[in-house]
Amino acid sequence: MCSFFCPFMSHGSVVGVLEAVILRSFGPEGGQVLFTRDTGQAMLSRSGTHILRALHLEHPLARMVVECVWKHSTVTGDGSKTFILLLASLLRKIHTTASREPHVSHSYNSLEAAEAATARHLADKLLAFALKELDDLIAMEVAPHGRCVSWEDFTAEMHSPANHYVQKLLASFFHMRLGYVHCAFISELTCELLNHWKCIDNLPYFALQFLKDNFPAIHTPVSGFPITSSRLIEGQVIHRDFATPYPQTDHQPIKAVVFTGYLQPRLLNTGDVLEVGCGGTEERSIVDFSAWTERSLQCLIANLQSLGVSVLLSVVKQSAAVLALATQAEMCFVDCVSEDELSLFAQLSGATPISDCWRIEPEHIAELTFCRPILLGPHRYENMPFFSLTCKATHLHAKNYLGTIHTSHLQTLVADVFIIRVKVKPYSLIICGSGEGQTDQYACAFQDAIRMLFTTWEPIPATGTTAAKRTVQSDKRTSSYTHVLTDSSTCTSSNLNPLHKCVLQPGCIMPAGGTFEFLLHHALLKLSHSCSASNDTNIGVPVSRLLASALLSVPKQIYSHSPGQFLQTRTRHNAIFTQDMGLESVSCKYELLLAVLQCVTSLLRVDTILRTHTALHTQSLADTSWESTEDEAEN
Amino acid sequence: MALNGEKFVVACFCKDSKWTSRSHYHCPHCKFRAFTRSAVFKKHLKSKHGIQSHMRREKASMIYKKVENSTGESKDEQMGVLKELQSWEGDEDFEWEPPSEAEMKVIQARRERQDKISKLMGDYLLKGYKMLGDCCDVCGTILLQDRQQKKYCVSCQELDSDIDKDNPALNAQAALSQVRERQLAAQSPAPSQTPELNGGPSNGQPSVSVPQPRPEHCEGAAAGGRALLPPPAVPPPPAAPSTTALAPTRPAVCPQNPALRPVLQEAEEAVLTKLRWATTQLQGAASLEASIQLCSLITSCANSLRSLKELSQ
Numbered sequence: 001m002c003s004f005f006c007p008f009m010s011h012g013s014v015v016g017v018l019e020a021v022i023l024r025s026f027g028p029e030g031g032q033v034l035f036t037r038d039t040g041q042a043m044l045s046r047s048g049t050h051i052l053r054a055l056h057l058e059h060p061l062a063r064m065v066v067e068c069v070w071k072h073s074t075v076t077g078d079g080s081k082t083f084i085l086l087l088a089s090l091l092r093k094i095h096t097t098a099s100r101e102p103h104v105s106h107s108y109n110s111l112e113a114a115e116a117a118t119a120r121h122l123a124d125k126l127l128a129f130a131l132k133e134l135d136d137l138i139a140m141e142v143a144p145h146g147r148c149v150s151w152e153d154f155t156a157e158m159h160s161p162a163n164h165y166v167q168k169l170l171a172s173f174f175h176m177r178l179g180y181v182h183c184a185f186i187s188e189l190t191c192e193l194l195n196h197w198k199c200i201d202n203l204p205y206f207a208l209q210f211l212k213d214n215f216p217a218i219h220t221p222v223s224g225f226p227i228t229s230s231r232l233i234e235g236q237v238i239h240r241d242f243a244t245p246y247p248q249t250d251h252q253p254i255k256a257v258v259f260t261g262y263l264q265p266r267l268l269n270t271g272d273v274l275e276v277g278c279g280g281t282e283e284r285s286i287v288d289f290s291a292w293t294e295r296s297l298q299c300l301i302a303n304l305q306s307l308g309v310s311v312l313l314s315v316v317k318q319s320a321a322v323l324a325l326a327t328q329a330e331m332c333f334v335d336c337v338s339e340d341e342l343s344l345f346a347q348l349s350g351a352t353p354i355s356d357c358w359r360i361e362p363e364h365i366a367e368l369t370f371c372r373p374i375l376l377g378p379h380r381y382e383n384m385p386f387f388s389l390t391c392k393a394t395h396l397h398a399k400n401y402l403g404t405i406h407t408s409h410l411q412t413l414v415a416d417v418f419i420i421r422v423k424v425k426p427y428s429l430i431i432c433g434s435g436e437g438q439t440d441q442y443a444c445a446f447q448d449a450i451r452m453l454f455t456t457w458e459p460i461p462a463t464g465t466t467a468a469k470r471t472v473q474s475d476k477r478t479s480s481y482t483h484v485l486t487d488s489s490t491c492t493s494s495n496l497n498p499l500h501k502c503v504l505q506p507g508c509i510m511p512a513g514g515t516f517e518f519l520l521h522h523a524l525l526k527l528s529h530s531c532s533a534s535n536d537t538n539i540g541v542p543v544s545r546l547l548a549s550a551l552l553s554v555p556k557q558i559y560s561h562s563p564g565q566f567l568q569t570r571t572r573h574n575a576i577f578t579q580d581m582g583l584e585s586v587s588c589k590y591e592l593l594l595a596v597l598q599c600v601t602s603l604l605r606v607d608t609i610l611r612t613h614t615a616l617h618t619q620s621l622a623d624t625s626w627e628s629t630e631d632e633a634e635n
Numbered sequence: 636m637a638l639n640g641e642k643f644v645v646a647c648f649c650k651d652s653k654w655t656s657r658s659h660y661h662c663p664h665c666k667f668r669a670f671t672r673s674a675v676f677k678k679h680l681k682s683k684h685g686i687q688s689h690m691r692r693e694k695a696s697m698i699y700k701k702v703e704n705s706t707g708e709s710k711d712e713q714m715g716v717l718k719e720l721q722s723w724e725g726d727e728d729f730e731w732e733p734p735s736e737a738e739m740k741v742i743q744a745r746r747e748r749q750d751k752i753s754k755l756m757g758d759y760l761l762k763g764y765k766m767l768g769d770c771c772d773v774c775g776t777i778l779l780q781d782r783q784q785k786k787y788c789v790s791c792q793e794l795d796s797d798i799d800k801d802n803p804a805l806n807a808q809a810a811l812s813q814v815r816e817r818q819l820a821a822q823s824p825a826p827s828q829t830p831e832l833n834g835g836p837s838n839g840q841p842s843v844s845v846p847q848p849r850p851e852h853c854e855g856a857a858a859g860g861r862a863l864l865p866p867p868a869v870p871p872p873p874a875a876p877s878t879t880a881l882a883p884t885r886p887a888v889c890p891q892n893p894a895l896r897p898v899l900q901e902a903e904e905a906v907l908t909k910l911r912w913a914t915t916q917l918q919g920a921a922s923l924e925a926s927i928q929l930c931s932l933i934t935s936c937a938n939s940l941r942s943l944k945e946l947s948q
Contacts, residue, residue: 010777020753058767059766059767
């Protein structure tokens, strides 16, 4: 049954409700939301994405908005609450403008239809304006008030003045996300991690991209400890136990291979037909077949032994015969390793996984410096016996917190640690938290911080194409960005590659607390005054003014507890790097604006919501893409 | 309501009339008449001024929906009338004019209500309610569903509805004011001339009369941001039910008397009388409801006395 509704009220009210939900957690004074489950698990969180995804929403527009927020946050890692605020404010302004001056070039059935068409038109114009002119505007008017931190400064020694800005940026991010108690410690830990991984490649931001893509494999969450127990550990941690008893090996280097398939051919696969005892003079049976496979396996193991391989990693679970033979040959075997960990291992060691176990080439063999088990907290995993800790004296940090765990017969997670002899020394991050939910939250915060840093240092192409079309070829231009003045003077465009004028510099940061919004607001107002009315003949109001007034909603909320400070900050045109304000990334803000405008455009394209009696798609809430929601909505 | 396309009157929230927190309509032809209920206003227009009026588009669409769902022989006729209305609306050459102050207040009130609804819904969502994809049939707000699968509309069940307050069956105050309006309508219409208060009267102007509740005056007052003189309380007409106090005394339109002192004194005496009466009634009140209403009557009498004292100073 089709029910007509006023799109504006529905948009406005849906987004207004979401705004009311996140408003109390917004800003430095914002509170946390306590989540409780029916099982009794409780968790505190301030992350906007977390809050929005925890709501029970059946309204298709609400789900669409939450999906947009989530996708934005997977790219930039930050700004989900600001997204909702800006979205609500923009929708209100568009509604006001549209109801004031409906687009009367076409004839419409009713006033609502005219208003809706005007709104759609306004949104399209806004998006076009943002894609074409906004980055230039930001680069010219807003970025000069900030500071560009180049890649060299980013990877400078810890506690140097330039590195201080990076740490401050991270500290303000973690302050907003996790609270101020541990933000300094966590930001130092993150800086340490980045410093260890910085020489992964020559390209500046490639290290950040590598960390971003491989973060699940690089970190290990351990619950039951305070956050201050979090450490960096040398080497990669593989989250599996040894399947065979670990032999103590002193000789180096340790050789390892990775198997992707089954070593012993499986007896019967789905769809196989085994003909037993057919034809031939000898009677054949399954027993003969399995004996033959075991013999071939023995040859394989002997082959590996001759190559000096002592560690075997496998993606799949191998059969008991394989394990027995490996034990006999004094090889350690780890199976059921996750794909992303193995891919990281392969990238770091340079060894490709073996698919055909009969052809083992030298390129398949990885060389390790050491390999040992490590006990990381009382984590219940599978029913695996634990191993007592054989920790070397040099790794004091590992011993410090693990030493308190008595080697009792608890069910524990035991992991293996490797160190790879390549140009980069990999370090793994152990993230501790008091409960599982808390640890998960910290891990998400770390990951979002790396995403945020990646977005900050990723160069934006000079063409006015959408930010989504940024490809790897942009890194060709990064060489021109590495030599930027880093003193306190503003970044002038003369330092840039002359081919690309007024491009947003990577690594541009500025004080938080609404500075970006104020500066952009002034810049947009200047632009709207200077540009003639002929630019927007159909709609008298320039869209830049609309965007300018919508932007002010963010600082208004930040300073909602002290309106006097809002006015004071608004009149200060030169942004000073004050100590109490944090830092934020200009690129992230730009991305946020683009994402919000795209979301507004999509929302306003929805005319009617049709309610069907049967489900069109049987996907879960998390999986439902908004293409399908739009189909449902626009049919 | 539109008056044959020439004039239209919108709901107002000005403080000039006796209803400060309720929306009311000012009759453009009478000097001082204001009405809270559209039906009474319509009747007044027809009976006093011979004007046929009908309602604007928002209400038309709601009525359209109701007619659609209703059954009966007159349904087709109603549909026909409504379709004519809508076509009339479509043909109208719509030129946007800036909203008047009254309309601005209406818009502001609606926005505040919407904000309140959003905030309440946000709180419920955080408590674990589910936001459904359906809208309420009555008010159009998005429905919520709690853990027990019960549907819940925030604006209908929690906030005071805009429409319900006009319904005499639901609201005792509405009933009382309806009675009063009928009495006023039945009285001989001889509105005495009152001094114009448009030009920017200062607060010290010696006039106890209520400023004329005309639309222009409302706008002027709102634009100037002047503090309007609080209307002094007047005892209800003797015909009002004195045995059962249904509602506290509403400040009514006082007689237009240019002399200040005697009127003030009279008003004070009247209020004091009422206060005394209410006190005696309160002492003998048996039911809770009556006691509450008598107490609120006493409160409003006290407020009126205070305003009168301020006026006399």
